[in-house]
Amino acid sequence: MALFPATSGILELEQAVEDLEQHQRDANPSTYALMLDWCVRLGALEAGKRIHRHSVECGMGKNRFVENLLINMYGKCGALEEARKILDRMEDSNVFSWTIMLAAYAQNGHLDDALECFWKMELEGVRANRVTIISALGCCKSFSRGQWFHSRIKQEGFLPDDVMIQNALVSLYGRCCEVDQARSVFDEICNKDLVSWTAMISAFVQNGHPDRAMVCFWSMQADGVKPCRVTFITILEAVMETRDARVCEEIHLQIIETGLEKDDKLLNLLVRSYGKCGDMEKMKESFEKLDEKNVVSWSGTIAAFSQNGYFWEAIRQLQKMDLEGVQANEVTFVSILDASVWEEIEEGEFLRSRIIESGYGSNVAVCNSLVNMYGKCHSLGNAKEVFWSMEERKNEISWSSLVAAYAQNNQATEAMKLFQHMDLEGLKPDRVTLISVLDACGDLRASKQSSQIHARVLEAGLERDVVVANALTALLNMYARCHSLEDARKVFAGMCRKDAICWNSLLAAYAQSGSGKEALQIFREMDLEGCKSMKPNDVTFVSTIDACANSMDLASGIVFHRRAAEVGMDSNVVVANSLIKMYGKCKRLEEAMSVFNRILGIRDLVSWNALISAFAQNGDGRRALETYWAMIREGVRPDRITFISVLDACATLGSIAEGREIHRQASEGGFESVDAVLGTLVNMYGRCGNAMEAELAFGKLQQRDAIAWNAVAAAITQTGDQRRALGILRGMDNEGVKPDNVTFITLLDTCADCNALVEGKIFHARAMELGFGFDIILGNALLNMYGKCGSLREANRVFAAMPVRNSVSWNTLIVAYAQNGHVKLAIGLFRDMDLEGIVPNQVSFLSIFFACSHAGMLEEGSKYFQYMVADHGLVPTPEHYGCFVDLLGRTGRLADAEELVTGMAEDARSLDWLILLGSSTLQENVEQAKRAVQHAVKLGSKQYWNF
Incomplete structure (x- = not known):
């Protein structure tokens, strides 16, 4: 019979089969080989079955060569049951029969059946050859089975010379997540070929080691082996993980040099890689070079725009895709949903509408991504709605x-x-x-x-x-x-592979739990591992230094700083930023500044933010602002965190002019709509005494939390409009915002200032209802409110109910008694405080002097003055002297009072002279009153007109 041309189609095959059936005597094994190969090339199963029947009818059904050809044909055409029936009926199957069957299972994805075929072959006593072993290795997914195969291969003597088997072992260990074992086999290969290198690179990529994959890729070329299409496909997956645009460009150049620049598969991967690296121009160039822009290409570019924050550009690409006649599929929508950095719910809602219009609103994969998207947008209600709408399809x-x-x-x-x-x-x-x-x-x-x-x-x-x-x-x-921590240790001990991430996690676990010494010990253990991959890296230092910052563990922080310097990590900008934060939180501003100055040339926005925050958190508002203006001069654009820190600094300084200028810059930068920045503006304007602008900022807030309400309440209170401030709680209730401790403290202080006892009692009851209890700060605010409102019985009840009392609690109640004319009780409380072991401070003595002054108890006041200085070693402040001047004046000792004020010299305040003026006026001592006025005027006071 004539040979059958490779380009022939199904009609020619059908004609050839008919000819074969008509010339039964002319058939021989070679004819069947050609015909069955033709069936394989065309995937013509029915024609293959006719040839099979013909072979049986012609007495060739038991010919082993023909049977092997039939197994191959059925396997390649996907008819595995038919192939297996032939194998099972064979009387003299050989290694080729079993290998063909095994390969058929593998090619059709039936890996377990392929391995079962291998084991049965072993039981039949058929010795595997290298092709069988390579096929079996390709099907193996189990580490233990892989080790068995490896051992068997050694016994059979296939190693170390068979590079194809070694390559298959590298791939097997890579699939089984045993990358170090794969590397061990790879290192034993004497003559590494392109497949060896590509298998090793793939093992690194599959197991989450993109950096090691990159090193392997460059080493391959240094060894004189040029990458192929498969190598490029694999290494671009690593590039997507490392997100290094420079490396991506280098690999792109190599693809061009290799002549593969028109390969659509590689171009699609380049689109995704440049997208992951954030190089949108190169991404667009690669996309435009595609000969055929299919749904995969469009989905890749849409995902790239999404993941880089260009949501609306991604939507425009989706619209262009429609215009090009390419129908978006579930992959398109899933890619944009999964890739986007979701912040605004409006974007998500827009995309959901687009999905529903395209008919994918009920697609399970798309709905799953919608649930994920709503989770990222903090919209759990919508996430639940989509989830439950899926019904039984979940x-x-x-x-x-x-x-x-x-x-x-x-x-x-x-x-x-x-x-x-x-x-x-x-x-x-x-x-x-x-x-x-x-x-x-x-x-x-x-x-x-x-x-x-x-x-x-x-x-x-x-x-x-x-x-x-x-x-x-x-x-x-x-x-x-x-x-x-014991459980953490157990998990760590049971981990199969302890990489730098695991060590870093364990180290951070101890550091964050305040176990600084244990963290240092783990750090040393990590060093002792000796493996390069276990060396402390920037993540190690960042996690430990941040933990030291959070626990205010300066000593351990200094040790980690020193250790980072030893391995050259202190010049790493990420580590340096953590050091600045740590020193800032530990109130070591000069050290923070020193670290900042050492990273000149590599410092980034995070570095500037860390230093500004360090100054702001420690009350050094002036240096915080100086650093901010220096940052602006260097051309670094501030972000949300920057504005929050510098506006806090303005609030600390009461610098409304700079605050307004920074507000203007925040507005120009598009940050005025950010709630965190608006909340800081409310606080800044409030503390600078500008309630109107504080309220304007408050009105722009999308989500008003308790902190924002507290800030606006404080701002309104400072204007003296206490009654309006008292309405804050009602506003919070209307918006469903739960008040916190600060809310009640602010409102109670306002009640105290405007003598609003009824409202104070309401706030007290509400605080108890919400379960705040007698927290020491809240308790002190209640004492102050009841004391200033003259409700001593309630003040006493609060004082008695407080589980813990400090000097502020005692001082507040002493002043309350004194202000309300119960001086002896106030003095008695002072003594009780002493007996309770609460050491009186300067405020305590100020309280008792106030009480003695109101009662005109000169002797008692003098005794406590002596007690403060001699027994407690406290230096009297101008406030103490002012109280004593008042006490002398009230008891008629005007000359002594004047002598005391005169003796204060530079420390004397206009207030002290005004106190003396008040006493002189009451006792009609005109000459002394004149002298007091003259001194008060010299010190800049105009309040003497009140007298």
């Missing part, structure tokens, strides 16, 4: 998305309830769900539940999974948040 991912949404929004209790509901539905949690519930356990400090979740991780066999290794790290972090 899957594990749907549940995972909603659990994650609640966990991300600090709704840990609800997240745990949903997880339990999911359990009742019989749905198996995936890695995302487990990570979310572990986070929820951490937020709830639920150590018991977290142990159960950990058991689920082990039960699911996910402890070796690369991504779930991060979940175990999350579990470790959770135990740290629960302060269950």
Whole structure:
């Protein structure tokens, strides 16, 4: 029979089969080989079956060569059952028969069946050859089985010379998350070829080691091996993780040099890679070079715009895609939903409308991404609505998305309830769900539940999974948040691979729990590991230094600073920024400034923010503002955090002029609509005494929390309009905002200032109703309010109910008694305070002098003055002297009073002379009154007209 041309189609094949059926005697194994190969090329299963029947009818059904060809044809055409029937009926199957069947299973994705085929071949006593072994290795997903194969290969003598088998082993260990084992096999390959290098690069990428993949890629070329299309596809996946635009450009140039610049698969990957790296110009160039812009290409560019914050540009691309006649699919919508950095719910709502218009509103994958998106937008109501609208179509991912949404929004209790509901539905949690519930356990400090979740991780066999290794790290972090350091240690000890991330997590766990010494010990253990990948990196130092900052552990912070300097990490801008924050929180401003000055040339916005915040937090508003103006001069654009810090500094200084200028800059930068900035503006204008502008800023707030209400209440109070300030609580109630301690303290102080006893009692009752109890600061505010409103009985009740009292509590009640004419009781309280072991301070003595002055008790006042100086070693302040001047004046000792004020010399205040003027006026001592007026005027007072 004539040979069959490779370009022939199905009609020619049909004609050839008919010819074969008509010339049965001419058929031979070679004819069947050509015909069956033709069927394989065209995927012509029915024609293959006819040839099979013909072979049986011609007596070729038991020919091993023909049977192997038939197994191959059925396998390549996807008819695995037919192929297996032939294999099982063969009387003299050989290694080729089994290898063909195994390959057929593998090519059709039936990996378990492929391995079962291998084991059966072994039982049949058929010895595997290298092709069989390579095929079996390609199907293996189990580390233990992989080790068995590896051992068997060594026994059979295939190593170390067979590079194809070694390459297959590298790929196998990569798939089994055993990247170090893969590297060990790779290092043993004497003559590494392109496949060896690509397999190793792929193993690194699959296991979350993009940096090591990049090193391997450059080493391959240094070894003289040029990358191919598959290598480029693999390394671009690593680029998407490292997000290094410079490296992406270098690889792009190599693709061009290799002549693959027109390859659509690579161009699509370049679109995604440049997008991930944030290089939008290069991304657009790669997109435009595509010969055929299909849904994959458009989805890639849309995702790139989304993940870089260009949401509306992504929407424009979606519209262009429509105009080009390319129909968006679920991948398009999922990519934009998953990639976007969601902040505004309006954007999400717009996209949801677009999804519904396109007919994907009920698509499960899209709905799952919508749930995820609403979670990021903090819109749990919408997330729930989409979730429940899916009805019976909900899957594990749907549940995972909603659990994650609640966990991300600090709704840990609800997240745990949903997880339990999911359990009742019989749905198996995936890695995302487990990570979310572990986070929820951490937020709830639920150590018991977290142990159960950990058991689920082990039960699911996910402890070796690369991504779930991060979940175990999350579990470790959770135990740290629960302060269950022993459990954290156990998780760490049980981890299969301890990389730098795991060490960093354990180290941070101890540091954040205030166990600075243990953290240092772990740091040393990490050093002793000796492996380069275990060396402390910037993440290590940032986590530990931040922990030292949070716990105000300056000593440990200094040790970590010194250690960072030893390994050259103190010049790393991220580490330096953490050091500035740490020194700022520990009130070591000069050290913070020193670190800042050492990173000249590499400092970024975070560096400037850290230093400004350090000054602002420590009350050095002037240096905070000087740093801000220096930053502006260097051309660094401020962000939300910058404006919050510098506006706080303006509030501290009472510098309304600079505050207004910074407000203008914030407005120009588009930050005036940010609630956190508006809240700071309310506070700044309030503390600078400009209630009108404080209220204007308050009115622009989208979400008014208790802090904002407190700030505007304080601003209104400073204007003297106390009655309007008292309406604040009503406004909070109307907006459903729960008042906090500061709210009640502000309102109670306002009641005290305007003698509003009725309102004060209402606020007292409301605070108790909300469960605030007798917190010491709130208790002191209540004492002050009742005292100034003359309700001593209520003041006494509050004082008696306070579980803890400090000197402020005692001083407040002493002043209350004195102001209301109960001087002896005030003095008695002072003695009781002494007996209670509360050491009187300068304010305490000021309170008792005030009481003695009001009662005209000169002898008693003199005794306490002596007691303050001689027994307690306290230096009298101008306020103490002023009180004593008043006491002398009230008891008729005007000459002594004048002598005391004159003796104060430079320390004398206009107020002291006015006090003397008041006493002189009451006792009609005109000459002394004249002298007092002259001195008061010299010191700039105009209040003498009141007398």
